[in-house]
Amino acid sequence: MRSIRARLILILMGSTGLVWLLAVGWIYLSTQAEVERVLDARLMEAARMVNSLLSDHRIEVGLEENAARKAMGEFELSNRPYERQLSCQIWTLEGSLVGRSENAPEAQLTEIQDGFSETEVGGERWRVFTVENEVLGVRVMVGDSLQIRDSLVSDVIKGLVVPALLILPFLAGVILVSVRRGLSPLSDMAETLSTRAANDLRPLEAASLPKEIAPAVNALNGLFKRVEDARDRERSFTAFAAHELKTPLAGVKTQAQIALASDDPTVHANALRQITMGVDRTSRLVKQLLDLTALEANDSEPTLQPVSARALMRSVAAELPLPQGAARLSVEADGEGADRVLVEPHFLSLALRNLIENALNHAPETTGVVCRVEKANGGVRLVVEDRGPGIPEAELSQVVEKFVRGRNRSATGSGLGLAIAQAAMARMGGTLALENRDGGGLRAILTVRKAEAAA
Incomplete structure (x- = not known):
């Protein structure tokens, strides 16, 4: 799904629906537990009340069943929903029924002599609390229909779910409007960009936008x-x-x-x-x-590989188109194995060729150009020196720019050689430094990584 708006709507509506379902489940379980606790307390109180009435002789044991039923009817609640689900039985310890309420079944509610129990009588499940009165020789049993209990819990849940279902469409509309208004800055930005001219590159106003955008x-x-x-x-x-x-x-x-x-x-x-x-x-x-x-158009990462700096210098010198170039060039190194560098050979060749051509163009015919490989701290330096006029100190930082030529320019130069060397070194993580030599001339220093140290 590529639409952020649709994704947000689905996420919000799905998460909201899930929260509602979890809330309904939690309310159902908690309500059921609380109803069970309250109704069990009522069972216990009703059974103890009947036992107390028997002990006070307000209900006489041994009455005929109809008379006992009439006497116990005085303790039943009015006929309103959930108020007549209690059923009471009085049994002798020998197992004879001596009294029951109007809606109580004729079969014994439970075989348990004292306390809570769950039984099934006549295909209906009951929750029963029994109190044994040894003085009178009877057991008082008060039962509650579990079916009625479940109906009570279901009615409570329906009272919660139905309003929730009625609210959900309204909630969905609120989510739609909220998401649309929340994403309006993106729509405004897209409209602003769509009306711009191709050459209008002014920055967008970001101060009034939300921090997420x-x-x-x-x-x-x-x-x-x-x-x-x-x-x-x-x-x-x-x-x-x-x-x-x-x-x-x-x-x-x-x-x-x-x-x-x-x-x-x-x-x-x-x-x-x-x-x-x-x-x-x-x-x-x-x-x-x-x-x-x-160099400037290639955005790919350079492929670095170990090469011999001295061999690369000699190869560049041999390829120079100037006939006198090879005779006026010398390549030196500090020692065997000290010139292994980790570079992009093509980039380093570009930098060296332009530096050497620049030195040959500025050096007098009576002097030569020296190319040297030196050890450096954690790297290798490739030095190109000439005995030309050098570069004024004020221009050293400017001559690496494109088409910038100093006062001591040559007739054949174009102001690109040092810029190419600078760009080539920057592409492979090296540096170019220029300094004037004592006694005249320029020293160009390329610093690159040593192959062993890089590995």
Whole structure:
């Protein structure tokens, strides 16, 4: 059942009906016990009263049966419901009936000589209390029909159940109205959302809502905020990407026009070199855009596996498209077995490639780029160092943002390399730190978990 309203109605009506049934059962049992106690007390009092009257000679033993019946009729109650169910018999100790009330059976009510007992006489069950009078030589038996007792209890229960059954439809209507009014905030919220425009991501008002609905509204407002932030990032990303792509494409077009307009071979060669550089820059920018989009769009958990950081560094260095890259790169490690890390290889490769390309683009041709694997507290550090101009201290926290390029920018950069490295490390639980080296240059530090420690 997918309807909360229907579920609540069924639960409330079912639980209410169950409570009514349990209440009726409890009242029935308690009423029956109380009626039994009261009627037993009345039996006892009636038997003792008749015995007292016999002892006081207000009823003479030995009278004829009709006379005795007439005398005992003086102690019977008026003929109203439940007032003539008592029957009285007087028997001698030898077993002769010497008196009985008008409605009493002729057969002996019980064989028990004294106290309470239950018997069946003439197909009818009786509850009997017996008092033995040894002085007069008689037994007084006062009996109560169990059928009449059961009728009394049944009438009491009917008096409770019938009003309850009449109230149930009214109670069902109250439950329906209450559930509908209780769920009205959800209906109002749904109506508000249905009338909104697609680009309206304002948060919903949660202050006046019931506290049970407030968590869902707060979560929905959080979703609106994340969607709005994502849209802002997409707008900024699209604007910056269009700007960054426009510049190299315009340069390529300009160099092509120069080559077409000139007959000088030197101008032709220079224009072709510029076109090649522009195409390389555009190709790298497109590749970085695709990498960044893949990192931000992929919500699945990364598959971490143990790899050799030094081998991964060497593999990335070997794949770099720059011809002079391998000759100017060196990969070092603290020792054998110290470079095993638990990472997503693709993410770590993205981070390393962008860091190494960034270092190669900024490092002077006379200096090299050093990649080093170091031990750290509970982890491993992958360090990429160059002897370039470095980054001003005020810009260190900003250059990891997309399309942010510092003052010491290179001609081929686009401001995405450090952002890709930052996003890749965040996806697999690592960190990226940037610091300037003493004597000039930049040090980029990737900190990841050690494979043995993680296991």
